[in-house]
Amino acid sequence: MIKKIFVMTAMTLLVFAGNAFAQDSGESLSIKDVIRTVKKGVIRVQGMSISAPPVGGWGGGSGFVFEVDYDTNTAYAITNHHVSGDASASAVTFWDGATYKARHVATEPGIDICLIEIYDIPDERDLSDEEKTIIPVVLGDSDAVRIGELGLAMGNPGDGQDAVNIDRSNPYETFLLLTTATQGVVTGRDWPIEFLLGINRQNRGSLGSQYGTNFDYAFRMATAINGGNSGGPLFNQRGEVIGINFYGGSFIYGQNQNHAIPINLAKDFVFQILEKGKFEKPWMGVDIIFPSWIGPDEYTEFAEKYRPDYVEIYGVRSDSPAARAGLRQGDVIMSVDGQSYTDPEKVRLYIFSQEIGNEVELVIKRNGKIMKEPVFIEIGVKRTYDAEFSV
Amino acid sequence: MRAFCLAVIITALFAGQAFAQEYKATNVVDMVRDSVVSIDINSLSVNYATFDQSTQSLLTRQITGVIYTENGYILTDSNSIDDGIYINVRFENGKEYEAEFIGADLQYGVGVIKIDPDADHELTPIKMRGELYNSDVGSLPYEQGEPVLAIGYSGGYGGTVTSGIISAIRTFRNSRRILIPNMIQADVPINIGNEGCPLFNDLGEVIGFHDIQGGGGSLQRISFFAPSWIVKRVADEIISNHESERPADDTDIVWHPWLGIQPYAGSSGASGLRAQSDDLKMFFGMPDQYWDVGVLLNDVWREGPAAEYGLRRMDWLMTVTVVNQDENTGEDTVKTPYQLIKNVQQLEVLVSTAERGDIFIFGVLRNGNLFDVEVTIGQHPAATAYLPDASSDITGSDLARMSEYF
Numbered sequence: 001m002i003k004k005i006f007v008m009t010a011m012t013l014l015v016f017a018g019n020a021f022a023q024d025s026g027e028s029l030s031i032k033d034v035i036r037t038v039k040k041g042v043i044r045v046q047g048m049s050i051s052a053p054p055v056g057g058w059g060g061g062s063g064f065v066f067e068v069d070y071d072t073n074t075a076y077a078i079t080n081h082h083v084s085g086d087a088s089a090s091a092v093t094f095w096d097g098a099t100y101k102a103r104h105v106a107t108e109p110g111i112d113i114c115l116i117e118i119y120d121i122p123d124e125r126d127l128s129d130e131e132k133t134i135i136p137v138v139l140g141d142s143d144a145v146r147i148g149e150l151g152l153a154m155g156n157p158g159d160g161q162d163a164v165n166i167d168r169s170n171p172y173e174t175f176l177l178l179t180t181a182t183q184g185v186v187t188g189r190d191w192p193i194e195f196l197l198g199i200n201r202q203n204r205g206s207l208g209s210q211y212g213t214n215f216d217y218a219f220r221m222a223t224a225i226n227g228g229n230s231g232g233p234l235f236n237q238r239g240e241v242i243g244i245n246f247y248g249g250s251f252i253y254g255q256n257q258n259h260a261i262p263i264n265l266a267k268d269f270v271f272q273i274l275e276k277g278k279f280e281k282p283w284m285g286v287d288i289i290f291p292s293w294i295g296p297d298e299y300t301e302f303a304e305k306y307r308p309d310y311v312e313i314y315g316v317r318s319d320s321p322a323a324r325a326g327l328r329q330g331d332v333i334m335s336v337d338g339q340s341y342t343d344p345e346k347v348r349l350y351i352f353s354q355e356i357g358n359e360v361e362l363v364i365k366r367n368g369k370i371m372k373e374p375v376f377i378e379i380g381v382k383r384t385y386d387a388e389f390s391v
Numbered sequence: 392m393r394a395f396c397l398a399v400i401i402t403a404l405f406a407g408q409a410f411a412q413e414y415k416a417t418n419v420v421d422m423v424r425d426s427v428v429s430i431d432i433n434s435l436s437v438n439y440a441t442f443d444q445s446t447q448s449l450l451t452r453q454i455t456g457v458i459y460t461e462n463g464y465i466l467t468d469s470n471s472i473d474d475g476i477y478i479n480v481r482f483e484n485g486k487e488y489e490a491e492f493i494g495a496d497l498q499y500g501v502g503v504i505k506i507d508p509d510a511d512h513e514l515t516p517i518k519m520r521g522e523l524y525n526s527d528v529g530s531l532p533y534e535q536g537e538p539v540l541a542i543g544y545s546g547g548y549g550g551t552v553t554s555g556i557i558s559a560i561r562t563f564r565n566s567r568r569i570l571i572p573n574m575i576q577a578d579v580p581i582n583i584g585n586e587g588c589p590l591f592n593d594l595g596e597v598i599g600f601h602d603i604q605g606g607g608g609s610l611q612r613i614s615f616f617a618p619s620w621i622v623k624r625v626a627d628e629i630i631s632n633h634e635s636e637r638p639a640d641d642t643d644i645v646w647h648p649w650l651g652i653q654p655y656a657g658s659s660g661a662s663g664l665r666a667q668s669d670d671l672k673m674f675f676g677m678p679d680q681y682w683d684v685g686v687l688l689n690d691v692w693r694e695g696p697a698a699e700y701g702l703r704r705m706d707w708l709m710t711v712t713v714v715n716q717d718e719n720t721g722e723d724t725v726k727t728p729y730q731l732i733k734n735v736q737q738l739e740v741l742v743s744t745a746e747r748g749d750i751f752i753f754g755v756l757r758n759g760n761l762f763d764v765e766v767t768i769g770q771h772p773a774a775t776a777y778l779p780d781a782s783s784d785i786t787g788s789d790l791a792r793m794s795e796y797f
Contacts, residue, residue, distance in 0.1 A: 030414075031556055032536030039535070158610055177605070180558045181536055182578040182612060224578050224612035248611065255580075256611075 031152060031183060034239040037129065039095045039179045041065045041137035042154040045079045045102070045116065045231060047087030062155030062232030063092070064241060065118065065136045066270075070125045075118040075134060076274070078266050079231030080246050081107045085114045092118050095179045096133055106273045109388050110214030110281070110352065112246055113266045114231075115273055137233060140240030142219070142262035151186045151221040151260070153245050154179055155232025177228075184222030184256060186242075214352045215265050219243050222256040234260040282354045283382035285320020286313050286327060287390050288344040309340040310365070311347055317390055321380040332365040348391045354379045414538050414593040416554050422595035424483050426458045426517045427542045429549035430467055430490070430504070430587075432475035455543040455588040456480065456504070457517045457597065459626060466600070466626050468587030469495035469502035480506050483550045494629035496645045498567045498774065500602055500617065501625040502587065503633075517589065518596045521623045524572050524744040531573060533598045535559055541579040541601070543588030555579035555612065562740060565617060566603045568794040569647075570736075570743045575599040575616040590616045647771035648745040651695015652702065653796045654735045655687040675707070676759075684731040685709045685756065686738055692796050696769035702755065708732055709761065710754035713741060716767075718748055739797050742768070 046060035061083030067076040077092065084090045085107040092102045100118050107114040124132045156178045223234065225245045234243035243260030272279045291308045313331045316323050333347070334340060337360055341347045354360065362375045382390070432452045452475075456467035465480065472478070478490040488506040495502040508514050520532045537557045545551040555578040562572045577590060581601060590599040600622050605613025628645045655671065671687055685707045691698045702708075713727035726749065732738050741751070751766045772785055773793050785793075 030536070031538070032534050035536035157613060158606060177559065177561070177576065177613065179535075180576065180613070181556060182558055183556050226606075226610045226613065258611075 029238060031150075031181070034152065034235060034237070035154070035181050037135055038137055038233070038235055038239045039154060039181070040133060040135040042095060042179055042233060043077055043079075043118075044093040044156045044176065044178060045077075045084050046091045046093075047084040060156070061228060061230040062245070063116070064154075064233040065134060066139055066241070067274075068121065068134060068136050070123045073119070073121055073123060075121050075136070076105070076270070077102070077116050077118055078244065078270060079114050079116060080244065081109045081112045081114045082246075083114065083231040084116060085109060090116055092116070093178065094133060097178075098133060106269075106279060108214075108269055108279060108281070110348075111265045111269060112261060113244065113269055115270050137235075138240045139263055139267055140236055140238070140242045142242045142264045145186055145219065145236065145242050145262075147186055147188055149186050150183060150237045151219070151223045151242070152181060152183050152235040152237075153221075153223045153225050153229060153232060153260075154181050154235070155225070155229035155245060156180060157226035157228045180229075182224040184224065186219050186221045187256075188220040189217040190220050190259065214349065215261060216349055216353075218247070218259040218261055221258055221260060223258060224248075224256065225258045280356055281382040282351055282356055282358075282379045283320070283386070284351055284360070284377050284379065284391055285317035285322040285386070287315040287317075287387070288312065288333065288347055289314045290342075290344060291332075309342050310334050311341055311344050315390075317386055320386075321377050325375050325377045327362075327364065327375065327377075328366070330366075334363040334365050334370060337361050344391070351379065351391050356381055416538075416540055416552065419540055419591055419593065419595045420542070420552055423517060423542065423589075423591055424550065425515045427483070427550060427589065428456045428458065428465060429481045429544040430454050430456045430465075431479040431481070432472055433477040433479065434471070434475045453544050453547050453584045454586040455584065457587075457589045458514050459503075459519075460516055460630075461514050463506040463508050463514060464493070464626075464630055465490065465504050465506065466587070466622065467502045467504060468601075469497050469500050470586065472502045472504065478504055480504070481549060486512060493633050496625050496629065496774075498569050498647060498771070499621060499625045499645070500565060500567070500587075500600075501622050501629070503626055503629045518594075519623055520592075520596050520598050520619045522620055524620060524740075531560065533557055533560070533575060533592060538593050539575075539577050539579060539598070540591045541577070541581065541585065541588050542591070543581075543585035543601075545580075545582040545584045547584055553580045558613070561615075562736060563615060565615075570739045570797065571602070571617050571621060572740045572744060573618055574602065575618060576605070577614055577616060578612040579614060580612055581614040644770060644774045646747060647774040648742055648749070648768050649695065649771035649797065650697045650742055650751065650766060650768060651692030651796050652688050652697045652708075653690040653692075654738075655689040677707075677756075681707075681709060681756070684733055686732050686735055690796075692793070694772070695796065696766050699769075700766040701764050702753070702766065703757070705757075707756035708738065708753045709756050711738065711741065712752040713745065714750045714752060715746060716748045716750055723750075742797050 041064050043063045043065060044060055045063045061080055063077045063079030063083070065075045065077045069075065084104060088104050090102040090104065091099055093099045100120055102116045102118045105115040105117050121134055124134065129135060156176050157180055158177050219234070221234065225248045227248070229245045229248070232245045233241040234245055236242045241263050243263055244266060245258065245260045247259040269279055288311045291310060291312055310332050313327060313329060313333065315329050316327050336347060336350060356379055358379045359376045360379065362377060364371045364375050430453070432454065434450050435447045436450050438446055452471065454468045456465040459466045472495055473492050475492065478492065480488045480490045488508070490504040490506045493503040493505050522532055535557050539555060539557055541553050543551055558576040558578050560573050561576055562570065563574045565571050575590060575598065579590070581588070581604060585601055588601045589597045590601070592598050597619050599616030599618050601614060602617045603615050605615065625645050672682060688702065688704050688706045688708065690704050691702050710729060710731055711727070712725065712729045714723045715726045716723050727741060745768045749768045751768060753764045753766065755762055755764045773790055
């Protein structure tokens with residue numbers, strides 16, 4: 001029996017070894033087979049209002065449909081917050097040029113994800129996959145992604161730019177590169193705040209950026225993405241979505257350094273919205289900043305050496321868990337759950353990872369003296385009217 | 392137990408074999424490496440201020456070419472290859488030849504040069520997909536997502552191999568504003584020196600030639616390749632014109648189909664064709680059954696075929712049938728059956744894929760009357776202006792305006 005198991009294992013190993021380079025599982029799918037199906041879930045999203053996005057270009061972006069409801073003739077799709085987060089209504093275009101109206105359901109700037117609902121899609125439940133015009137994509141597991149795996153991006157790059165050799169004033173000429181497919185490998189994981197800091201200094205100010213602050217890492221990949229790819233899906237070899245393309249860093253860092261948000265963050269957000277009707281964001285109710293005597297950008301030798309290991313409370317939101325626990329403006333947070341922080345973004349990330357109802361322990365320095373008793377704050381739910389940068 | 396072991400071995404063998412049969416870039420490179428050449432075009436700079444020849448310096452332009460025939464014809468980029476005083480062709484194995492300029496067509500971006508290979512040097516021409524245009528994207532010899540390779544003289548490094556996939560298949564204008572149906576968009580990295588570089592599929596066949604970069608090179612890895620059938624047609628014409636014994640005349644020009652019409656483009660704005668033409672149709676009092684068909688002519692080129700056969704500006708082209716008339720027998724065959732004209736691109740693709748002797752039968756709406764106009768397609772006048780020894784009376788401003796007509 002043991003021998004039998006051993007042989008079986010050896011067999012499996014051999015088969016897998018043979019396939020390991022080509023793909024990750026035993027399934028054999030070439031990129032063109034994958035594209036044939038998944039392109040029917042990739043969309044172009046045009047927000048009806050125009051605001052200045054912090055990343056990506058002006059104009060529209062991409063997205064993908066992950067759920068279709070033929071009874072109500074609606075479909076749900078995910079895109080970036082910076083694509084249609086500020087737009088109450090959007091227009092959605094599919095691979096075949098069919099355009100539908102869409103409603104903005106929920107958006108979360110901290111993870112740069114927006115959920116939209118598409119109206120009046122055709123009822124295709126009796127059709128085969130080849131005849132369907134809309135096929136929802138399969139959401140994969142971004143925690144299972146290994147570095148070096150294939151990343152296949154789809155979207156419409158060049159939206160709002162001169163993508164091809166055309167005359168933009170001539171409406172007969174199309175300039176959209178709808179459902180462009182590009183490939184590369186997932187090259188690593190980055191905490192993207194550092195590069196967002198670089199390009200987005202003005203927006204962040206002293207209170208922190210609204211965008212892209214609540215994920216602990218983003219995939220870095222060699223897959224080419226351009227302005228307009230934002231919100232589009234990143235597929236693996238099996239055609240499952242592993243990420244959401246949101247930032248092409250190549251123009252700053254060099255070639256083939258682009259970034260995608262892990263899909264698991266979007267799954268948490270989207271399924272909470274769809275099941276509970278709302279997304280509960282863990283929250284204490286304070287606005288925190290870098291210590292006031294040193295700016296976030298002043299990485300001088302002196303600053304590095306005497307850099308304080310604390311963050312300051314700039315303000316306390318009324319009727320929040322922090323206000324109830326007695327925190328005041330001007331307090332200094334020496335540590336959170338025993339860990340000292342120099343960067344407010346890391347505190348934000350730590351709070352975001354907490355369950356609602358958990359207690360965190362804060363060591364506070366007030367009027368120059370460290371308080372003897374630590375302050376315990378029960379993590380609450382962020383209210384809709386609270387500023388995005390409050391923690 | 393033995394049976395199991397056997398199964399293990401067999402499975403392992405099969406797994407290995409299945410893997411070997413998959414696409415491998417190295418296999419393709421082995422097949423085609425000897426067919427791609429690095430071309431140095433050496434020319435003398437011209438000082439346009441003084442025309443002083445004593446201050447001329449040597450300029451070298453590095454581009455890529457492919458072996459087209461066994462007797463030494465090489466396909467490459469068209470741009471400024473005719474002013475080279477010395478064209479040097481280098482193979483991957485180090486062999487070098489001086490090449491002779493044969494001909495170029497700037498509008499399609501195809502250039503032809505020729506070398507005389509040594510007796511002991513057997514050239515290996517590329518295999519090229521030469522299927523003619525087919526309006527059905529599904530039946531094309533290439534597909535979105537297919538692995539492709541580009542080999543070129545990137546940045547002066549000969550035989551550089553870059554790989555990617557076909558990102559999409561689109562109908563676009565090339566850098567000379569000629570509409571090319573089913574151009575290939577690929578995500579292979581392309582650099583200076585890749586001009587005229589071939590795009591290979593997983594069987595080692597050429598499916599396209601590099602044409603333009605997306606966003607003028609400002610977008611990452613968005614490159615457009617002209618499909619091989621159009622390059623093959625143009626190259627074959629250039630070569631047969633060169634080899635013909637009779638003296639050169641107007642028929643020696645590469646075929647550029649042209650009607651000489653300019654559709655109404657509306658005012659600038661992204662609202663596009665539909666909104667513009669809906670307004671116009673209301674303005675023209677168009678009957679309901681024609682609501683979603685028709686292209687309005689903004690202008691007709693004064694000496695173009697359309698003007699010659701009676702089309703006027705402010706005519707609506709509603710329907711089209713394309714008939715091919717055989718030059719020798721005079722027999723008509725229907726090439727494109729009767730169809731409604733739904734948009735400009737549909738008409739422009741029909742024009743750009745037309746052959747010599749094609750007759751376009753348009754259903755024209757003028758002043759509320761629907762009648763037929765037959766237009767025999769003609770040669771684009773700009774084609775003569777781009778000949779090396781052009782004696783054409785077309786001015787530069789004419790050429791610029793002409794690019795808005797098809």
